[in-house]
Amino acid sequence: MEQSKQRKFVVLGFSAVGKSAITNQFVHEHFPDYYNPTIEATFQKTVKYKGKDIEIYIRDTSGQDEYTILPHRYCVGVHGYILLYSVDSLQSFEMVKIIHEKLINLIGTDKVPRILVGNKNDLDYERKISSEEGRAMAESWGCPFVECSAKLNQNVTKVFSLLLSEIDKENKDDSQRDSSCLSLLFGRCKTVSLSTKIRKRFRHVLLGLAVWTLLLGLASTGVGSLLGVEAYSQGGSSWLAYGLLGSGLFTLLMSSVGVYGILFNNKEFINVYSFSLMLALLAQLLLVCMVMTAECSTGCEWVHHQTALVVCVSLFIWFTELLALTVSCVLRANSQQESPEYQLIP
DSSP states (O other), X not given: OOOOEEEXXXXXXXXXXXXXXXXXXXXXXXXXXXXXXXXXXXEEEEEEETTEEEEEEEEXXXXXXXXXXXXXXXXXXXXXXXXXXXXXXXXXXXXXXXXXXXXXXXHTOSOSOEEEEEEOTTOGGGOOSOHHHHHHHHHHHTSOEEEOBTTTTBSHHHHHHHHHHHHHHHHXXXXXXXXXXXXXXXXXXXXXXXXXHHHHHHHHHHHHHHHHHHHHHHHHHHHHHHHHHHHHHTTOOOHHHHHHHHHHHHHHHHHHHHHHHHHTTOHHHHHHHHHHHHHHHHHHHXXXXXXXXXXXXXSOHHHHHTHHHHHHHHHHHHHHHHHHHHHHHXXXXXXXXXXXXXXXXX
């Protein structure tokens, strides 16, 4: 039996804007008779897409304000976000801007599927925010906008349908970016299909390699500093010291970016790490060539006496960086997951 596909959403917004109401209306087709502040709850609904089941998990959160610190669990394994305000509350509209900013800071990128929703559009005589204002803010964020009424069950299904479409669009964009990178590196692009379990193992391998390159960068910085001090004490300077120090600092920086990106699943940081690895590979080869061919006046006599050892260590670092680059490219090529055209069929 084929396993159902899953999509996980988080609903965010100020207190009493209708987060629980819109979730209950979508999942249970029921509107609560009275307001009951939510602590946090998770709802599940299965919908059909071309004969296949899609499980949608919705996390209904407690109301947020300017003092709320969004927990890290709101960005782990989540596919999309519903940012909700009430059209009869100017405070909720101002607050959703702050919540959106907090969300982007938490995730570390604005390339995340989300939708701005104005609830309670049935309260037309009490309206404080026009549709044009909501649409303008959504356009500035680069996301869809829709108004709905949880009470009358107007456009509630459309909210979730639009969010699924945003996830589909974001996955397609990621696939195009990754294909361009692979074409640049290897001259052609091949789609690699990996299971979730294998992808997880690859991520662990890449994290280990990123930590290892970070340690190598630290060691290179230390050796470069020692050679520089030795050369300075002899009244000269050493190109090798400058090379090792610069290479080490660059490796430290790019590895730190890579470790952060892998730990917090930040695609932009992982992309930066991958491209930085290409530069590091070229720098490492250049350094090896200089050690083998160039003359050194002060501060690196020991290196010339141990040229074979230095070259072997440098090549080991080079192959480590090459392996990290290969693993990161495979993961990025496989980042597109389940990107069909979604339709909600009750």
